[in-house]
Amino acid sequence: MSIIPPEAISRASADRRIRVFFSQICFGLAIFELILSMASLVRALTGATHFSPQGTIAPLFFAGVLLFLRSRRTKAGTEISLLAVFFLFGLMLVDGVLDYTSRPHRNLSYSREQRAKELGIPYDNRGIPKVVTMLRDDGVNAYPHIAPSFLVGRDHEPLYPMGGISGKTIVFCNESGKFSVYPSDRHGFNNPPESWDHGAVGSLVIGDSFANGACVQPGEDIASRLRAQGISSVTLGMWGNGPLIELGSLVEYAPTLRPKTVFWLFYENDLDRLVNEAEDPLLRRYLDPAFSQHLIDRQDAIDAYLIDTVRSMYREKGIDLSRPAAEAPVHYQLAGIDFDWKQMGLNLDHCIQIASLQQLRTFVENILVYKHSGATTGLFKQVLARAKSVVGAWGGAIYLVYLPEYYRFAPISPLARLEYRRLHDAATMAARDNGIEVIDILDIFNSQPDPIGLFPLRMYGHYTAETYDLIAKVLVNRLER
Incomplete structure (x- = not known):
């Protein structure tokens, strides 16, 4: 009967904790994206804003991807989840910067x-x-x-x-x-x-x-x-x-x-x-x-x-x-x-825009063709x-x-x-x-x-x-x- 070294048990336990941690992150982000998608749809249906397919569908798509990655509990799945989360965060960060710099009215x-x-x-x-x-x-x-x-x-x-x-x-x-x-x-x-x-x-x-x-x-x-x-x-x-x-x-x-x-x-x-x-x-x-x-x-x-x-x-x-x-x-x-909190630009519309990468998409589109x-x-x-x-x-x-x-x-x-x-x-x-x-x-x-x-x-x-x-x-x- 082979004895598993304590180091291997420790590594396995650490790997399991990492998988659980990133599973929770993926789940939390997915819920956040779903909330933004539903909020975008509700605001359009109630007449608060015009309907935006991107504002509704993009967060929904990201939520689906995150939930799929969460279901991949293998080591490879965890690594892919890690890359996906950082990639999504990176895109949102870039979009947030573009959003911030494109709005000159912030607390003027x-x-x-x-x-x-x-x-x-x-x-x-x-x-x-x-x-x-x-x-x-x-x-x-x-x-x-x-x-x-x-x-x-x-x-x-x-x-x-x-x-x-x-x-x-x-x-x-x-x-x-x-x-x-x-x-x-x-x-x-x-x-x-x-x-x-x-x-x-x-x-x-x-x-x-x-x-x-x-x-x-x-x-x-x-x-x-x-x-x-x-x-x-x-x-x-x-x-x-x-x-x-x-x-x-x-x-x-x-x-x-x-x-x-x-x-x-x-x-x-x-x-x-x-x-x-x-x-x-x-x-x-x-x-x-x-x-x-x-x-x-x-x-x-x-x-x-x-x-x-x-x-x-x-x-x-x-x-x-x-x-x-x-x-x-x-x-x-x-x-x-x-x-009020809107002076800082932290309102729901801007969260929806960032979650759907609106500024990043607009930036790329404007390079290709005049809007x-x-x-x-x-x-x-x-x-x-x-x-x-x-x-x-x-x-x-x-x-x-x-x-x-x-x-x-x-x-x-x-x-x-x-x-x-x-x-x-x-x-x-x-x-x-x-x-x-x-x-x-x-x-x-x-x-x-x-x-x-x-x-x-x-x-x-x-x-x-x-x-x-x-x-x-x-x-x-x-x-x-």
Whole structure:
């Protein structure tokens, strides 16, 4: 009878413990992936997000692989499990890094406050909920800014507003130290109340938050600077607008104003927004010349809908807009800023994205082909063609004004530089193919000795008041040619 050496018994026991350990890791990771897969599906079914096949199927696939490896209890199976776990962790780590570096909005409020301190600039570090509640406590009928883009993917029957809440004090944003707060006009836009009284106007500014005047004081936005130079101007800009919403605002409101010139502001995330907007059947109907919601005559219904929506959104955060500021929830008073776990980017959506390797897949796809080729750029051409037709009905002219973002002028990778060039070419070509002249603000920024200085606190964000004024002067010069 042979005697098994103690060393062999010890090794066998150690091997068994290792197999059990990695079996537990595989099982735990599999459960995590299954939870994320189910969460992705549930969020899509409840309308919280759009359905993502990759966000549901990829974690499910990884869970299946991990459970299969867990069933392989042999030494070879353990080694394969070990390699698979490290490989999956490695992929998720790379995806997490790409996700982190691709999202510039992470806790920017705190970073701006620190930069302002370094520069000796006073900085209001309150969050929007606190500003709103304090204004309401002082008797001001204030509301947080709510825009059409907030409604993409939501149930917006029986109407889809293209403007905001009318006749109220709107708390907008803060990127330079002081909050942008403005009185909304009769249709919820950032214009003087008399802007709609005189019929035809010299120019109309269409776009997103840059057309809306983020995040500067009243009178410092592009439309205001055009008015200061003698050109009657109205803006229909709202935060987060993409091309289909911008077309909708043009269809609904421009015929009343009959502007001689329409400045269509194109920012460098507009095609990303178009992808989301294209999934909304109502927004796509604006490509039909016969379609209109007749919103200009429905402001009472729009106000009721938006006020109910914004109250509901804030109620989900534990904030009652009718509550005095002194009773605001404690977690919104910490350090005077809006602070929750989402500020750190640790929300469910990002866990699902990382588990499905979304950024890594996008990175590889972008190397092979431009992400907005084909259907998206084709749809953008259709949007511009429809916009030109609308403006041409009264003999007006339309320009596409190309606006660059901050990261063009910061140190970036060769791939990012390639993406910017592809985006610029796609957007400007879509305009020129429709016979629309392009006013390229990128050229203006590139001609400046310090382009980063065109942004508040020299950080990612919108433009300074001086930059908006510079753009307005460029537009006026083009009209005077």
